[in-house]
Amino acid sequence: MAGSSRTDDSPFGRWWRHVDRTTLVCTFILIGFGYILMLAASPAVAVRIGASRNMFIFKQVAFLTIAGLIVVSVSMLSRRAVLRLSLVGGALMLGATALTLVHGIEIKGARRWIALPMMSLQPSEFLKPCFAVVTGWLLTQRRVAGMLPGMLVSFILFGVIVLLLKSQPDIGMLTVITAVFLTQLFVNGLNLILVGMGFAGMIGAGVGAFFIFPHVRSRVERFLHPDVGDHYQIDTALRAFGNGGLLGRGPGEGRVKDLLPDAHADFVFAVAGEEYGLVICALIITVFGIIVVRTLLRLIREDDPFVVISTTGLVTGFGLQAFVNMASSLHLIPTKGMTLPFISYGGSSAMSVALAIGMVLALTRQQPGGARAGSGFVTTLRHWRSV
Incomplete structure (x- = not known):
């Protein structure tokens, strides 16, 4: 395959030669885990709500198939096309x-979804990768063009997103996007003291959310004080990990899926721990780690600041989302309804994460002789200024 691909000058052949195949394979390993764990976790949840036993399975098979196609198709785009x-x-x-x-649609007091046939769309999930790339472009325009106030525009854009997510409210997504933005500012060369002030501001905003939003206060208090509130979900998840041990109870032998309403979504990692054990959980963590670390290592050799900043933001959001889900299931942080990329049930989640990984693969793909992303926009801006 490798030998033949060197002589294959078709678009697919050129893509295969230059794409990061390790990250691509790891992505499809996660999609494979998504299929397996949906078979394990979703039938009991579907029966419990009175739906067809295979409803979630059929839907997630479609979602993950579309996600795989998105990963491959977006990864074939040029850097300029990713920006557009x-x-x-x-x-x-x-x-x-x-x-x-x-x-x-209002669910549990939050308005985050738009009703579509066969699924509900959460637009903020798709906004996250797009924001990372657009911010990466804006922050580098001062070096390239010298006329676009990219830093100011990026802060205005971030402020608009903050207001929208606070109004829904979606504190988890707001936290992830803020972390992505601060990381991009740091990579762009912002003074470390100012970055520290930004993270201090995040902590202050978290304290404010504790007092403003009852659901945030409830989750934090239950995390800090085991004798306060209802701990049924997290206690059940922790028992599932304990029951699974090193090698797990075996496929279909788990009990957590029969007890937790979100076993196919927020607590799918607990299903993996109970049925497949510590070994598979460690493998899942390793695959996520390979994608994040390998992508960051590839950026060391990259000389296009747009690619460096944008890809850093994309992989930060991806890794942080995975960490929040797994750490919540293990009671390392307060519980937060955030999906495990490619593994938890959800169409918006699967397709938005696929979009992010596709962008990562496209931006880090070797593109010999290619123009830098955004150069066409720079030329246009210069033309407008000269008119």
């Missing part, structure tokens, strides 16, 4: 996120 996709997609998803405040 992010600009257009980001504008659409920003408008859709605002629309949720008016016409969104």
Whole structure:
């Protein structure tokens, strides 16, 4: 395969030669785990709510198939095309996120979803990768063009997103996007003291959320004080890990899926721990780690600041989302309803994460002789200024 690909000058052959195949394979390993764990976790949940036993399985098979196609198709794009996709997609998803405040579906007191046939769309999930790429472009325009106030525009864009997510409210997504933005500012060369002030501001905002939002206060208090509130879900998840031990109880032998309402989504990692044991859980963590670390290592050899900053933001959001889900299941942090990328049930989650990984693969793909992303926009801006 490798030998033949060197002589294959078709678009697919060129893509295969230059794409990061390790990250691509790891992505499809996670998609494979998503299929397996959905077979294990979802039937009991579906029966419990009175739906067809295979409803979640059929839906997730479709979602993950679409996700795989998104990964491959987006990874074939040029860097300039990734930027255009992010600009257009980001504008659409920003408008859709605002629309949720008016016409969104309210679930558990939050308006984050728009009803579509066969699924509910969470626009902020898609806004996250688009924001990372657009911010990466804005922050580098001062070096390339010298006329676009990219830093100011990026802060204004971030402020608009903060207001929208606070209004839904979606504190978890807001935290992830804020962490992505601060990481990108740090990589762009912002003074470490200012970055520290930004993270201090995040902590202050978290304290404010504790007093403003009852659901945030409830989760933090239950995490800090074992004798306060209902601990049924996290206690059940921890027992599942204990029951699984090193090698697990075996496929289909777990009990946590029969007890937890979100066993197929927020607590799917507990299902993996009970049925397949510590070994498989460690493998899942390792695969996530390989994707994050390998991507960051590839950026060391990259000389395009747009690629470095954008990809850092994308992989930060991906890794942080995985950490929050697994750490919540293990009671290392307060519980937060955040999906495990490619493994938890959810169409918006699977497809938005696929979009992010596809962008990572496209941006880190070797592109000999290619123009830097955004150079076409720079030329246009210079033309406008000279008119």
